[in-house]
Amino acid sequence: MTERVIKPVGRGFLFLDSHPAGCEQIVRGLTEQVEARTPQTRPVALVIGSSSGYGLAATIAGLARYGIDGIGVSFEKAPARRTATAGWYRTAATAAYAETVGSTFHFINADAFADTTKADVLDLLQEKFGGVDYLIYSVAAPRRVDPRTDTTYQSAIKAIGQAAETKSLAYDDGQPVLQEVGIEVATDEEIAETVAVMGGEDWSRWVDALEERKLLKDGFTTVALTYIGSELTGPIYRQGSIGAAKAHLEATARDLSSRDGVHARTSVNGAAVTQASSAIPGIGLYVSLLHKVLGDGLQTPMQQSISLWDQLTGEKPLDLDEDGRIRLDRWELTDDVQAAVRTKWDEATQDNIAEVADTVWFYEEVRRLYGFDVPGVDYEAPAEVDVEWPT
Numbered sequence: 001m002t003e004r005v006i007k008p009v010g011r012g013f014l015f016l017d018s019h020p021a022g023c024e025q026i027v028r029g030l031t032e033q034v035e036a037r038t039p040q041t042r043p044v045a046l047v048i049g050s051s052s053g054y055g056l057a058a059t060i061a062g063l064a065r066y067g068i069d070g071i072g073v074s075f076e077k078a079p080a081r082r083t084a085t086a087g088w089y090r091t092a093a094t095a096a097y098a099e100t101v102g103s104t105f106h107f108i109n110a111d112a113f114a115d116t117t118k119a120d121v122l123d124l125l126q127e128k129f130g131g132v133d134y135l136i137y138s139v140a141a142p143r144r145v146d147p148r149t150d151t152t153y154q155s156a157i158k159a160i161g162q163a164a165e166t167k168s169l170a171y172d173d174g175q176p177v178l179q180e181v182g183i184e185v186a187t188d189e190e191i192a193e194t195v196a197v198m199g200g201e202d203w204s205r206w207v208d209a210l211e212e213r214k215l216l217k218d219g220f221t222t223v224a225l226t227y228i229g230s231e232l233t234g235p236i237y238r239q240g241s242i243g244a245a246k247a248h249l250e251a252t253a254r255d256l257s258s259r260d261g262v263h264a265r266t267s268v269n270g271a272a273v274t275q276a277s278s279a280i281p282g283i284g285l286y287v288s289l290l291h292k293v294l295g296d297g298l299q300t301p302m303q304q305s306i307s308l309w310d311q312l313t314g315e316k317p318l319d320l321d322e323d324g325r326i327r328l329d330r331w332e333l334t335d336d337v338q339a340a341v342r343t344k345w346d347e348a349t350q351d352n353i354a355e356v357a358d359t360v361w362f363y364e365e366v367r368r369l370y371g372f373d374v375p376g377v378d379y380e381a382p383a384e385v386d387v388e389w390p391t
Protein backbone atom coordinates (compact mmCIF):
# COMPACT_ATOMS: atom_id res chain seq x y z
CA MET A 1 0.00 0.00 0.00
CA THR A 2 1.45 3.36 -0.97
CA GLU A 3 -0.39 6.58 -0.34
CA ARG A 4 0.90 9.74 -1.99
CA VAL A 5 -0.09 13.26 -2.78
CA ILE A 6 -0.05 13.26 -6.59
CA LYS A 7 0.52 16.39 -8.66
CA PRO A 8 0.35 16.79 -12.43
CA VAL A 9 3.91 16.82 -13.70
CA GLY A 10 4.87 16.39 -17.29
CA ARG A 11 5.48 18.01 -20.63
CA GLY A 12 2.96 19.29 -23.13
CA PHE A 13 -0.15 17.15 -22.97
CA LEU A 14 1.69 14.19 -21.41
CA PHE A 15 1.75 13.68 -17.67
CA LEU A 16 3.97 11.25 -15.83
CA ASP A 17 1.46 10.38 -13.11
CA SER A 18 -2.27 9.85 -12.95
CA HIS A 19 -4.64 10.41 -10.06
CA PRO A 20 -6.50 7.24 -8.96
CA ALA A 21 -9.29 9.09 -7.13
CA GLY A 22 -9.74 11.47 -10.07
CA CYS A 23 -9.91 8.56 -12.52
CA GLU A 24 -12.45 6.78 -10.32
CA GLN A 25 -14.55 9.93 -10.20
CA ILE A 26 -14.40 10.26 -13.99
CA VAL A 27 -15.76 6.73 -14.36
CA ARG A 28 -18.52 7.47 -11.84
CA GLY A 29 -19.43 10.60 -13.81
CA LEU A 30 -19.62 8.56 -17.02
CA THR A 31 -21.89 5.92 -15.49
CA GLU A 32 -24.22 8.63 -14.20
CA GLN A 33 -24.79 9.91 -17.72
CA VAL A 34 -26.42 6.68 -18.86
CA GLU A 35 -30.10 5.89 -18.53
CA ALA A 36 -30.60 2.12 -18.19
CA ARG A 37 -32.78 0.02 -20.50
CA THR A 38 -34.13 -3.39 -19.56
CA PRO A 39 -32.99 -5.71 -22.33
CA GLN A 40 -34.52 -9.16 -22.76
CA THR A 41 -31.12 -10.80 -22.97
CA ARG A 42 -27.64 -9.84 -21.85
CA PRO A 43 -25.49 -9.32 -24.92
CA VAL A 44 -21.88 -10.49 -24.80
CA ALA A 45 -19.39 -7.86 -25.95
CA LEU A 46 -15.67 -7.79 -26.54
CA VAL A 47 -14.25 -4.27 -26.44
CA ILE A 48 -10.67 -3.71 -27.60
CA GLY A 49 -9.37 -0.43 -26.18
CA SER A 50 -11.72 -0.41 -23.18
CA SER A 51 -9.68 1.73 -20.78
CA SER A 52 -9.83 5.11 -22.43
CA GLY A 53 -11.66 7.53 -24.71
CA TYR A 54 -14.26 6.03 -27.00
CA GLY A 55 -13.64 2.41 -25.96
CA LEU A 56 -14.15 3.25 -22.29
CA ALA A 57 -17.35 5.14 -23.11
CA ALA A 58 -18.60 2.22 -25.21
CA THR A 59 -17.83 -0.22 -22.39
CA ILE A 60 -19.61 1.85 -19.76
CA ALA A 61 -22.56 2.65 -22.03
CA GLY A 62 -22.99 -1.06 -22.77
CA LEU A 63 -22.75 -2.00 -19.10
CA ALA A 64 -25.05 0.72 -17.84
CA ARG A 65 -27.67 0.69 -20.58
CA TYR A 66 -27.82 -2.87 -21.89
CA GLY A 67 -26.26 -4.94 -19.10
CA ILE A 68 -23.58 -6.40 -21.33
CA ASP A 69 -21.33 -9.21 -20.15
CA GLY A 70 -17.97 -9.78 -21.74
CA ILE A 71 -14.33 -8.77 -21.89
CA GLY A 72 -12.45 -5.50 -22.21
CA VAL A 73 -8.87 -5.42 -23.49
CA SER A 74 -6.45 -2.56 -23.07
CA PHE A 75 -2.74 -2.00 -22.64
CA GLU A 76 -1.90 -0.12 -19.45
CA LYS A 77 1.02 0.23 -17.05
CA ALA A 78 0.89 -1.00 -13.46
CA PRO A 79 1.98 1.26 -10.60
CA ALA A 80 5.75 1.15 -10.08
CA ARG A 81 8.03 4.09 -9.41
CA ARG A 82 5.36 6.29 -10.99
CA THR A 83 1.64 5.80 -10.52
CA ALA A 84 -0.21 3.42 -12.81
CA THR A 85 -1.51 4.87 -16.08
CA ALA A 86 -4.91 6.53 -15.95
CA GLY A 87 -6.43 3.68 -17.97
CA TRP A 88 -5.35 1.24 -15.27
CA TYR A 89 -7.25 3.20 -12.62
CA ARG A 90 -10.25 3.76 -14.86
CA THR A 91 -10.37 0.02 -15.58
CA ALA A 92 -10.35 -0.78 -11.85
CA ALA A 93 -13.26 1.63 -11.37
CA THR A 94 -15.13 0.27 -14.40
CA ALA A 95 -14.76 -3.30 -13.11
CA ALA A 96 -16.13 -2.27 -9.73
CA TYR A 97 -19.07 -0.62 -11.48
CA ALA A 98 -19.73 -3.73 -13.62
CA GLU A 99 -19.96 -5.75 -10.44
CA THR A 100 -22.51 -3.39 -8.89
CA VAL A 101 -24.77 -3.73 -11.93
CA GLY A 102 -24.46 -7.52 -11.93
CA SER A 103 -22.45 -7.87 -15.16
CA THR A 104 -19.81 -10.52 -15.62
CA PHE A 105 -17.16 -8.41 -17.27
CA HIS A 106 -13.46 -9.32 -17.35
CA PHE A 107 -10.60 -6.96 -18.10
CA ILE A 108 -7.39 -8.13 -19.75
CA ASN A 109 -4.26 -6.00 -19.75
CA ALA A 110 -2.24 -7.10 -22.78
CA ASP A 111 -1.13 -6.16 -26.27
CA ALA A 112 -4.21 -6.63 -28.47
CA PHE A 113 -1.97 -6.98 -31.53
CA ALA A 114 -0.36 -10.18 -30.19
CA ASP A 115 -1.70 -13.59 -31.22
CA THR A 116 -1.09 -14.81 -27.65
CA THR A 117 -3.48 -12.12 -26.36
CA LYS A 118 -6.12 -13.16 -28.87
CA ALA A 119 -5.74 -16.80 -27.80
CA ASP A 120 -6.02 -15.94 -24.09
CA VAL A 121 -9.01 -13.65 -24.59
CA LEU A 122 -10.82 -16.19 -26.74
CA ASP A 123 -10.13 -19.00 -24.24
CA LEU A 124 -11.80 -16.87 -21.58
CA LEU A 125 -14.64 -15.92 -23.89
CA GLN A 126 -15.28 -19.55 -24.74
CA GLU A 127 -15.15 -20.68 -21.15
CA LYS A 128 -17.33 -17.93 -19.67
CA PHE A 129 -19.76 -17.01 -22.43
CA GLY A 130 -19.53 -19.55 -25.26
CA GLY A 131 -19.40 -16.80 -27.89
CA VAL A 132 -19.74 -13.12 -28.63
CA ASP A 133 -22.49 -10.85 -30.00
CA TYR A 134 -20.48 -7.64 -30.44
CA LEU A 135 -16.85 -6.78 -31.06
CA ILE A 136 -16.03 -3.10 -30.67
CA TYR A 137 -12.57 -2.18 -31.92
CA SER A 138 -11.37 1.14 -30.49
CA VAL A 139 -7.60 0.91 -30.40
CA ALA A 140 -5.37 3.96 -30.87
CA ALA A 141 -1.68 3.08 -30.77
CA PRO A 142 1.53 4.68 -31.99
CA ARG A 143 3.08 1.33 -33.00
CA ARG A 144 2.26 -2.28 -33.62
CA VAL A 145 4.40 -5.37 -33.54
CA ASP A 146 3.12 -7.93 -36.02
CA PRO A 147 3.61 -11.18 -34.10
CA ARG A 148 3.72 -13.21 -37.32
CA THR A 149 6.75 -11.43 -38.76
CA ASP A 150 8.14 -9.71 -35.66
CA THR A 151 8.08 -6.44 -37.59
CA THR A 152 7.49 -3.25 -35.63
CA TYR A 153 5.43 -0.66 -37.48
CA GLN A 154 5.43 2.99 -36.38
CA SER A 155 2.57 5.24 -37.30
CA ALA A 156 3.33 8.71 -38.66
CA ILE A 157 1.18 11.81 -38.42
CA LYS A 158 2.09 13.37 -41.75
CA ALA A 159 0.60 14.82 -44.90
CA ILE A 160 0.29 12.99 -48.19
CA GLY A 161 1.40 14.61 -51.46
CA GLN A 162 2.40 18.05 -50.31
CA ALA A 163 3.65 19.57 -47.09
CA ALA A 164 1.22 21.69 -45.12
CA GLU A 165 1.07 23.96 -42.12
CA THR A 166 -1.46 24.11 -39.37
CA LYS A 167 -2.24 26.37 -36.48
CA SER A 168 -1.87 24.44 -33.26
CA LEU A 169 -2.57 25.01 -29.58
CA ALA A 170 0.07 24.52 -26.89
CA TYR A 171 0.34 25.73 -23.30
CA ASP A 172 3.12 27.40 -21.41
CA ASP A 173 2.60 27.20 -17.68
CA GLY A 174 -1.14 26.85 -18.24
CA GLN A 175 -1.31 29.80 -20.65
CA PRO A 176 -2.41 29.12 -24.24
CA VAL A 177 0.17 29.54 -26.99
CA LEU A 178 -0.84 29.60 -30.63
CA GLN A 179 1.73 27.96 -32.84
CA GLU A 180 2.20 27.42 -36.53
CA VAL A 181 3.33 23.84 -37.07
CA GLY A 182 4.71 22.35 -40.26
CA ILE A 183 3.31 19.03 -41.46
CA GLU A 184 5.89 17.01 -43.36
CA VAL A 185 5.10 14.78 -46.27
CA ALA A 186 4.96 11.09 -45.42
CA THR A 187 7.05 8.69 -47.48
CA ASP A 188 5.31 5.68 -49.04
CA GLU A 189 6.97 3.58 -46.37
CA GLU A 190 5.57 5.77 -43.59
CA ILE A 191 2.09 5.62 -45.09
CA ALA A 192 2.29 1.84 -45.32
CA GLU A 193 3.47 1.58 -41.70
CA THR A 194 0.68 3.87 -40.49
CA VAL A 195 -1.84 1.69 -42.31
CA ALA A 196 -0.27 -1.37 -40.68
CA VAL A 197 -0.78 0.18 -37.23
CA MET A 198 -4.13 1.96 -37.53
CA GLY A 199 -5.73 0.22 -40.52
CA GLY A 200 -7.90 -2.86 -40.44
CA GLU A 201 -5.41 -5.75 -40.38
CA ASP A 202 -5.51 -6.39 -36.65
CA TRP A 203 -9.30 -5.94 -36.50
CA SER A 204 -9.58 -8.60 -39.23
CA ARG A 205 -7.35 -10.93 -37.26
CA TRP A 206 -9.66 -10.67 -34.26
CA VAL A 207 -12.61 -11.61 -36.46
CA ASP A 208 -10.59 -14.45 -38.07
CA ALA A 209 -9.71 -15.81 -34.64
CA LEU A 210 -13.31 -15.63 -33.41
CA GLU A 211 -14.51 -17.33 -36.59
CA GLU A 212 -11.89 -20.09 -36.38
CA ARG A 213 -12.91 -20.84 -32.82
CA LYS A 214 -16.61 -20.73 -33.78
CA LEU A 215 -17.30 -18.02 -31.24
CA LEU A 216 -19.49 -15.81 -33.43
CA LYS A 217 -23.07 -15.82 -32.17
CA ASP A 218 -26.00 -15.41 -34.55
CA GLY A 219 -26.23 -11.82 -35.69
CA PHE A 220 -22.62 -11.12 -34.69
CA THR A 221 -21.80 -7.45 -35.31
CA THR A 222 -18.47 -5.71 -35.17
CA VAL A 223 -17.70 -2.01 -35.26
CA ALA A 224 -14.36 -0.21 -35.59
CA LEU A 225 -14.06 3.50 -34.98
CA THR A 226 -13.08 5.96 -37.63
CA TYR A 227 -12.86 9.73 -38.08
CA ILE A 228 -13.52 12.11 -40.95
CA GLY A 229 -13.33 15.62 -39.50
CA SER A 230 -13.26 19.01 -41.12
CA GLU A 231 -11.39 20.67 -43.98
CA LEU A 232 -9.33 22.37 -41.27
CA THR A 233 -7.98 19.06 -40.01
CA GLY A 234 -7.93 17.45 -43.46
CA PRO A 235 -4.21 17.87 -44.28
CA ILE A 236 -3.08 16.38 -40.96
CA TYR A 237 -5.84 13.81 -40.63
CA ARG A 238 -8.19 12.56 -43.31
CA GLN A 239 -5.99 13.44 -46.30
CA GLY A 240 -2.85 12.44 -44.40
CA SER A 241 -1.20 9.19 -43.38
CA ILE A 242 -3.73 8.54 -40.58
CA GLY A 243 -6.53 9.09 -43.07
CA ALA A 244 -5.00 6.42 -45.31
CA ALA A 245 -5.18 4.04 -42.35
CA LYS A 246 -8.82 4.98 -41.74
CA ALA A 247 -9.63 4.39 -45.41
CA HIS A 248 -8.08 0.92 -45.02
CA LEU A 249 -10.15 0.31 -41.88
CA GLU A 250 -13.30 1.28 -43.77
CA ALA A 251 -12.38 -1.02 -46.68
CA THR A 252 -11.80 -3.79 -44.13
CA ALA A 253 -15.37 -3.36 -42.87
CA ARG A 254 -16.60 -4.07 -46.39
CA ASP A 255 -14.39 -7.18 -46.67
CA LEU A 256 -15.44 -8.52 -43.29
CA SER A 257 -19.12 -7.97 -44.07
CA SER A 258 -18.86 -10.15 -47.15
CA ARG A 259 -18.27 -13.15 -44.84
CA ASP A 260 -21.16 -15.31 -43.68
CA GLY A 261 -22.26 -14.53 -40.16
CA VAL A 262 -20.38 -11.23 -39.90
CA HIS A 263 -21.91 -7.74 -39.90
CA ALA A 264 -19.02 -5.28 -39.88
CA ARG A 265 -19.21 -1.53 -39.95
CA THR A 266 -17.15 1.46 -39.08
CA SER A 267 -18.64 4.16 -36.93
CA VAL A 268 -17.59 7.71 -37.64
CA ASN A 269 -17.23 9.41 -34.28
CA GLY A 270 -16.83 13.11 -33.70
CA ALA A 271 -13.75 14.94 -32.47
CA ALA A 272 -13.09 14.39 -28.76
CA VAL A 273 -10.34 15.18 -26.29
CA THR A 274 -8.49 11.90 -25.73
CA GLN A 275 -4.91 10.88 -25.17
CA ALA A 276 -4.70 9.82 -28.81
CA SER A 277 -6.23 12.96 -30.34
CA SER A 278 -4.30 15.44 -28.22
CA ALA A 279 -1.08 14.09 -29.78
CA ILE A 280 -2.14 15.28 -33.26
CA PRO A 281 -1.07 18.85 -34.15
CA GLY A 282 -4.03 21.17 -34.74
CA ILE A 283 -6.66 18.87 -33.25
CA GLY A 284 -6.51 20.56 -29.84
CA LEU A 285 -7.14 23.97 -31.41
CA TYR A 286 -9.91 22.54 -33.58
CA VAL A 287 -11.69 20.87 -30.64
CA SER A 288 -11.40 23.94 -28.44
CA LEU A 289 -12.96 26.04 -31.24
CA LEU A 290 -15.64 23.42 -31.74
CA HIS A 291 -16.46 23.62 -28.04
CA LYS A 292 -16.57 27.41 -28.21
CA VAL A 293 -19.06 27.21 -31.08
CA LEU A 294 -21.19 24.34 -29.75
CA GLY A 295 -20.88 24.53 -25.96
CA ASP A 296 -22.98 21.69 -24.54
CA GLY A 297 -24.01 20.85 -28.09
CA LEU A 298 -20.62 19.14 -28.49
CA GLN A 299 -21.61 15.49 -28.29
CA THR A 300 -19.43 13.71 -25.75
CA PRO A 301 -17.96 10.24 -26.30
CA MET A 302 -20.60 8.96 -23.84
CA GLN A 303 -23.51 10.50 -25.75
CA GLN A 304 -22.17 9.02 -28.99
CA SER A 305 -21.58 5.63 -27.37
CA ILE A 306 -25.15 5.49 -26.06
CA SER A 307 -26.31 6.25 -29.58
CA LEU A 308 -24.02 3.53 -30.95
CA TRP A 309 -25.48 0.90 -28.60
CA ASP A 310 -29.05 2.03 -29.34
CA GLN A 311 -28.34 1.51 -33.02
CA LEU A 312 -26.54 -1.82 -32.56
CA THR A 313 -29.32 -3.29 -30.43
CA GLY A 314 -32.07 -2.03 -32.75
CA GLU A 315 -33.51 0.32 -30.14
CA LYS A 316 -33.00 3.05 -32.75
CA PRO A 317 -32.60 2.75 -36.53
CA LEU A 318 -29.05 2.71 -37.92
CA ASP A 319 -27.95 6.15 -39.10
CA LEU A 320 -25.77 5.20 -42.07
CA ASP A 321 -24.14 7.24 -44.81
CA GLU A 322 -23.89 6.26 -48.46
CA ASP A 323 -20.72 4.27 -47.68
CA GLY A 324 -22.49 2.22 -45.02
CA ARG A 325 -20.72 3.89 -42.10
CA ILE A 326 -22.58 4.60 -38.86
CA ARG A 327 -22.57 8.39 -38.43
CA LEU A 328 -22.22 9.64 -34.86
CA ASP A 329 -20.50 12.85 -35.98
CA ARG A 330 -23.28 14.68 -37.84
CA TRP A 331 -23.44 17.40 -35.18
CA GLU A 332 -19.76 18.22 -35.90
CA LEU A 333 -19.94 18.50 -39.66
CA THR A 334 -23.01 20.67 -40.33
CA ASP A 335 -22.28 23.62 -42.63
CA ASP A 336 -23.05 26.25 -40.02
CA VAL A 337 -20.87 24.63 -37.33
CA GLN A 338 -17.99 24.24 -39.76
CA ALA A 339 -18.36 27.81 -41.03
CA ALA A 340 -18.32 29.17 -37.47
CA VAL A 341 -15.28 27.09 -36.55
CA ARG A 342 -13.46 28.22 -39.70
CA THR A 343 -14.14 31.89 -38.95
CA LYS A 344 -12.69 31.50 -35.48
CA TRP A 345 -9.76 29.44 -36.77
CA ASP A 346 -8.87 32.23 -39.24
CA GLU A 347 -9.36 34.90 -36.59
CA ALA A 348 -7.21 33.23 -33.93
CA THR A 349 -3.97 34.99 -33.03
CA GLN A 350 -1.71 34.78 -30.01
CA ASP A 351 -3.37 37.91 -28.66
CA ASN A 352 -6.97 36.72 -28.84
CA ILE A 353 -6.63 32.93 -28.56
CA ALA A 354 -7.97 32.80 -24.98
CA GLU A 355 -11.20 34.52 -26.09
CA VAL A 356 -11.65 32.95 -29.52
CA ALA A 357 -11.18 29.34 -28.36
CA ASP A 358 -12.25 27.48 -25.21
CA THR A 359 -8.65 27.12 -24.13
CA VAL A 360 -9.35 26.74 -20.41
CA TRP A 361 -11.89 23.99 -21.06
CA PHE A 362 -9.45 22.15 -23.34
CA TYR A 363 -6.60 22.46 -20.84
CA GLU A 364 -8.75 21.04 -18.07
CA GLU A 365 -10.09 18.26 -20.28
CA VAL A 366 -6.54 17.15 -21.04
CA ARG A 367 -5.73 17.14 -17.32
CA ARG A 368 -8.90 15.15 -16.62
CA LEU A 369 -7.58 12.42 -18.94
CA TYR A 370 -5.08 11.81 -16.15
CA GLY A 371 -7.56 12.27 -13.30
CA PHE A 372 -6.61 15.87 -12.47
CA ASP A 373 -8.97 18.86 -12.27
CA VAL A 374 -11.91 16.57 -11.51
CA PRO A 375 -14.52 18.33 -9.36
CA GLY A 376 -15.02 16.73 -5.96
CA VAL A 377 -11.50 15.29 -5.62
CA ASP A 378 -9.21 16.52 -2.83
CA TYR A 379 -5.81 16.84 -4.51
CA GLU A 380 -4.05 17.76 -1.28
CA ALA A 381 -5.02 14.43 0.30
CA PRO A 382 -2.77 11.38 -0.15
CA ALA A 383 -4.26 8.84 -2.58
CA GLU A 384 -3.65 5.08 -2.72
CA VAL A 385 -1.63 4.44 -5.89
CA ASP A 386 -1.29 0.66 -5.54
CA VAL A 387 -4.62 -0.25 -7.06
CA GLU A 388 -4.92 -3.87 -8.22
CA TRP A 389 -5.90 -4.80 -11.77
CA PRO A 390 -9.37 -6.36 -11.48
CA THR A 391 -9.50 -10.17 -11.51
Ligand SMILES: NC(=O)c1ccc[n+]([C@@H]2O[C@H](COP(=O)([O-])OP(=O)(O)OC[C@H]3O[C@@H](n4cnc5c(N)ncnc54)[C@H](O)[C@@H]3O)[C@@H](O)[C@H]2O)c1
Pocket residue numbers: 048049050051052053054055073074075076087110111112113137138139140141225226227228268269270271272273274275276277
Ligand atom coordinates in the same frame (compact mmCIF):
# COMPACT_ATOMS: atom_id res chain seq x y z
N1 LIG B 1 -10.49 11.05 -30.18
C1 LIG B 1 -11.11 11.42 -31.30
O1 LIG B 1 -11.29 12.62 -31.59
C2 LIG B 1 -11.64 10.35 -32.22
C3 LIG B 1 -12.63 10.69 -33.14
C4 LIG B 1 -13.16 9.69 -33.97
C5 LIG B 1 -12.66 8.40 -33.91
N2 LIG B 1 -11.68 8.11 -33.01
C6 LIG B 1 -11.16 6.72 -33.00
O2 LIG B 1 -11.50 6.09 -31.79
C7 LIG B 1 -10.56 5.02 -31.55
C8 LIG B 1 -10.04 5.14 -30.13
O3 LIG B 1 -9.34 6.37 -29.99
P1 LIG B 1 -9.40 7.26 -28.66
O4 LIG B 1 -9.25 8.65 -29.11
O5 LIG B 1 -10.55 6.85 -27.84
O6 LIG B 1 -8.01 6.81 -28.01
P2 LIG B 1 -7.49 6.64 -26.50
O7 LIG B 1 -6.05 6.99 -26.54
O8 LIG B 1 -8.37 7.39 -25.56
O9 LIG B 1 -7.69 5.08 -26.22
C9 LIG B 1 -6.93 4.11 -26.86
C10 LIG B 1 -7.21 2.76 -26.25
O10 LIG B 1 -6.44 1.78 -26.97
C11 LIG B 1 -5.77 0.95 -26.03
N3 LIG B 1 -4.57 0.41 -26.65
C12 LIG B 1 -3.54 1.08 -27.23
N4 LIG B 1 -2.62 0.21 -27.68
C13 LIG B 1 -3.07 -1.02 -27.38
C14 LIG B 1 -2.57 -2.33 -27.58
N5 LIG B 1 -1.40 -2.55 -28.20
N6 LIG B 1 -3.28 -3.36 -27.08
C15 LIG B 1 -4.45 -3.18 -26.44
N7 LIG B 1 -5.00 -1.96 -26.25
C16 LIG B 1 -4.32 -0.91 -26.72
C17 LIG B 1 -5.48 1.85 -24.86
O11 LIG B 1 -5.17 1.09 -23.68
C18 LIG B 1 -6.79 2.62 -24.78
O12 LIG B 1 -7.76 1.84 -24.09
C19 LIG B 1 -9.47 5.19 -32.62
O13 LIG B 1 -9.75 4.31 -33.69
C20 LIG B 1 -9.65 6.62 -33.07
O14 LIG B 1 -9.17 6.87 -34.35
C21 LIG B 1 -11.18 9.04 -32.14
